[in-house]
Amino acid sequence: MTVTPEDIRRWLSAGLEGSQVTVxxxxxxxxxxxxxxxxxxxxxVQRHQMVYGVLGDRMKSEIHALSMKTLAPDEI
Amino acid sequence: xxxxxxLKEVIENNEIILFMxxxxxxxxxxxxxxxxxxxxxxDVKFAxxxxxxxxxxxxxxxxxxxxxxxxxxxxxxxxxxGCDIMTELYESGELEKILKPEAAAGNG
Numbered sequence: 001m002t003v004t005p006e007d008i009r010r011w012l013s014a015g016l017e018g019s020q021v022t023v024x025x026x027x028x029x030x031x032x033x034x035x036x037x038x039x040x041x042x043x044x045v046q047r048h049q050m051v052y053g054v055l056g057d058r059m060k061s062e063i064h065a066l067s068m069k070t071l072a073p074d075e076i
Numbered sequence: 077x078x079x080x081x082x083l084k085e086v087i088e089n090n091e092i093i094l095f096m097x098x099x100x101x102x103x104x105x106x107x108x109x110x111x112x113x114x115x116x117x118x119d120v121k122f123a124x125x126x127x128x129x130x131x132x133x134x135x136x137x138x139x140x141x142x143x144x145x146x147x148x149x150x151x152x153x154x155x156x157x158g159c160d161i162m163t164e165l166y167e168s169g170e171l172e173k174i175l176k177p178e179a180a181a182g183n184g
Binding site for chain 2: 044045048049052055059060065066067068
């Protein structure tokens, strides 16, 4: 089952409440843009770890690479 | 010594260390190649570890930093990030300050 950008968008929106998520990608490499209130005051690494936390084991097998833009609402 | 302790030791004994797939001269993945290129562009000496050479390192480093992918950069024992974050830091000029704090301090 190959992962689609829509899958990732759905997982991230569900896992990061109140976030706006757009995802594009080719089935193995994905780019996501995520605006989330919970990112405010967090470092880049912490933000990315939050996203990886939501994706959990899917990151191990199905998603080879996920590039991310992680923004707090006031950083748009 | 556990893999975690071995990783901790090698990370703390090298000021700048990059865990990557392959080596800087022969990267085995585009993202790993890019991060080695960035460090070379910053003109700093760095150690590198080929995670493909040892499965326990490849998995151990992900647990160590709670980060599911490689490459991973550590500077003075601190996890900086993967290819994505390194690229952002490099483009904003922040990476040079992290890599060469004395230089950054020098020019005010």
